[in-house]
Amino acid sequence: MQKISVVGGGVAGLAAALRLQSDGYAVTIYERRDQLGGKMSRIEKGGFTFDLGPTIVMMPHVYEELLRYTGVEPSDYINFKPLDPIYDVTFPDGEKISVNTDLADLIKDLEARGEEVAQGYLRYLDETYRKYLVAKNHFIEKSFRRPRDFYNPKTLRAGLKLKTFDSAHHAIAKFVKDEKIQKLLSFQTLYIGISPRKGPSIYTIIPMIETLYGVHYAKGGMYSYVEALQKRFEELGGTIRLGTEVEEILFGGDEAKGVKVNGTPVYSDAVVVNADFPYAMDNLIKSDRAKGKYTEKKIHAMDYSCSVMLLYIGLDKKVPNLQVHNLYFGGDFDENLREIFSGELPSDPAFYLYSPSQVDDTVAPEGKENLYVLVPVPELKTGRQTWDEATTKRYREKIFKRLRQIEGLEDIEDRIEVLETMTPNRFQDELKAMYGATFGLAPTLRQSNYWRPKNVHPYARRLYFAGSSVHPGAGVPIALTSGKLVSDELQRDL
Ligand SMILES: Cc1cc2nc3c(=O)[nH]c(=O)nc-3n(C[C@H](O)[C@H](O)[C@H](O)COP(=O)(O)OP(=O)(O)OC[C@H]3O[C@@H](n4cnc5c(N)ncnc54)[C@H](O)[C@@H]3O)c2cc1C
Structure with a gap:
């Protein structure tokens, strides 16, 4: 059985590990903390159970697909239930808007603000859904390993359709003149740590996804999904080493050979790094050849x-x-x-x-x-x-x-x-989030898609990255997707 080391048990590392274990590799997850989940872990105190980071379940089908991939029925491991309204938004003048996923209720609320507001909102949904399909099919679920994966007529044409040069806020203001609804449809870029005034307009898809696919809640909180992944990984025979910090990634020539833990080398056929990409480049990869263009200077100059x-x-x-x-x-x-x-x-x-x-x-x-x-x-x-x-x-x-x-x-x-x-x-x-940036490297245009750090490392063989600072980006479903891309590419190579 070929061996895989996974550095970090965050949700992206878990996704890659579980897929690989399920496909017949012998996978070991090394996690420096005493629980899995990383930003999606749990704090227990005085009888209360708090989710540490993520709280909003969007696109539950992506969560479920991972469990289904391993041959089980997701509902035997995790239960999501839709919330309606999805949230309440309170403005400084005291007005509170409840955001419904039921289109009939939503339209009633919007028409109360003016028919042109409801009409603008429907046009926003139409255009954004179209952009979402382009982003999903041409960008999010592709690993961009070689230049030709991006620089080809089909992908470039798709890129133009996204009109990414506009800001999220401006893209929304084109459709809806009501300032409160504008705010309500643009603050979501903060979910991935960028400003709606500057963030690319593609991120207007977030409120559309909330409305069209719903916002769900997992009983027990978000960490119950981490527990589900852990359970399935262990059922399949995977190894988890908690409280175990990887000190270095080991190389032989241009190939990753394993990891160093407690001063001892542990060899494997490939290494998947889930620790934050800039932190890993700065701290875990000592070889200049393997760092490639990601020198210390470059890492600290990134956004x-x-x-x-x-x-x-x-x-x-x-x-x-x-x-x-x-x-x-x-x-x-x-x-x-x-x-x-x-x-x-x-x-x-x-x-x-x-x-x-x-x-x-x-x-x-x-x-x-x-x-x-x-x-x-x-x-x-x-x-x-x-x-x-x-x-x-x-x-x-x-x-x-x-x-x-x-x-x-x-x-x-x-x-x-x-x-x-x-x-x-x-x-x-x-x-170990570089600069405490909770959502990783900012998804600016210069740091997105082909230009974001890649899932397959271009400067060393058998080295892969899954997590929010690499392609496709931050947010649980997106981090799960990066774990999938890593598993697919690694299996193709091995
Ligand atoms: C406050 C907050 C709110 C959020 N809200 C939402 C939300 O509502 N919905 C949503 O979808 N997303 C949300 N997100 C984003 C989402 O949580 C993240 O994108 C996702 O959890 C990132 O997972 P990851 O696997 O990339 O990284 P991480 O969770 O950071 O995992 C990396 C792991 O690597 C480990 N590690 C680091 N170095 C080493 C080492 N040397 N050796 C061994 N282990 C190491 C770390 O301890 C950590 O466990 C939120 C994030 C935060 C912080």
Whole structure:
């Protein structure tokens, strides 16, 4: 049996590992932390169970396809249920919009704002769905290993159809003049850590995917999917080494030969790196030949997505009128975006509040609430903050001040049983995310598709990369796709 080493047990590493194990390879996952999942892991404290990072399940069919590939029925391992409304969005003037996936309800809500708003929205859906199909069929599910995979008439023609040079916000403003609906359809680029004012217009597909494919919830939270993958991987005989840091990737000539753990070489027929690409280049690959163009200078000059500050709060009471997903805009969204991407801590930030205990009694003790607050902030390269204790405390207080304005949370600070804070520094130190950039390398045009670090490393044979900083990019379904591309390409090579 040919042996494969996988460096990192994040969701992309798990996807590659599970497919390869299922196809008859002997796979070992090395994970430096004491649980799998990486950014999709779990924090357990005082009877509460918090999802560390991702919370929104989009495109559940991609999650399910991975389990199905290994020959099992996904519903025996994981259960997704659709949410409707998918989220509530509250604007600074107090207006709250519930976003429905039911087209009849959605149109009623949009028509109430004006027939031209509903009409513009339908045109947006039509054009964006067309772009989505082009992106899916020509870009996302292709690994771009050789120049001709990209530079061919079919792909270039498809690229023109995407009209990527426009910004996400501008692309939406063309269809819908209502400013609140514009915001509601453009903030989602923050899910992948870029500004809607600057991010390529292709990312307007995110709210379309939410509406057309729904937003789902996995009982037990996102980590239950990691548990499902772990269970299936172990059933198939895969090996997991938790608390085991890979110190170096080993090479013989231009070929990856294995990994070094605890000072000892472990040889394998191929190496899959799931650790963040820029971190791995800087720390795990010592050979200049294998680094290729990704020198230290180049790695630090690349563009990084924004980071986030997170509060995980266990509350000793229930809160009425919350959805699972809730978004609150601050006063001036453009200023908020300018601050995040120019390195300043937002003065009046938009934030996202997740409360899985609204629909799941396994994530909080009875009669209590599980809250997760996410605030986009600068990554550590552009950011001018040190995230020391004083800064963290000050910023946390700013967030609490905003939370106190929400119905049912007026006394939040007196009702906290459990509190944990995640900062960009922790993402950098604990998850090895370069510059604490929670969504990896920014998906700017210069760092997308053919120009994003590749799944098949061009400078060494038998070395593959799966994860959010490589093609196709960030977000759980996309990271799962990168694991699939790696597994396909590796099997073709071996
Ligand atoms: C706060 C937050 C919210 C998000 N929300 C959503 C959402 O709602 N929906 C969605 O779809 N996506 C969301 N995302 C994005 C999504 O979580 C990520 O794109 C995805 O989880 C990335 O997975 P990965 O496998 O690329 O990387 P990671 O999860 O970072 O995995 C890399 C793994 O490698 C390990 N590692 C690093 N170095 C070594 C080493 N030397 N030796 C051994 N192991 C090592 C790390 O410990 C880690 O476990 C969110 C992300 C964050 C951070």
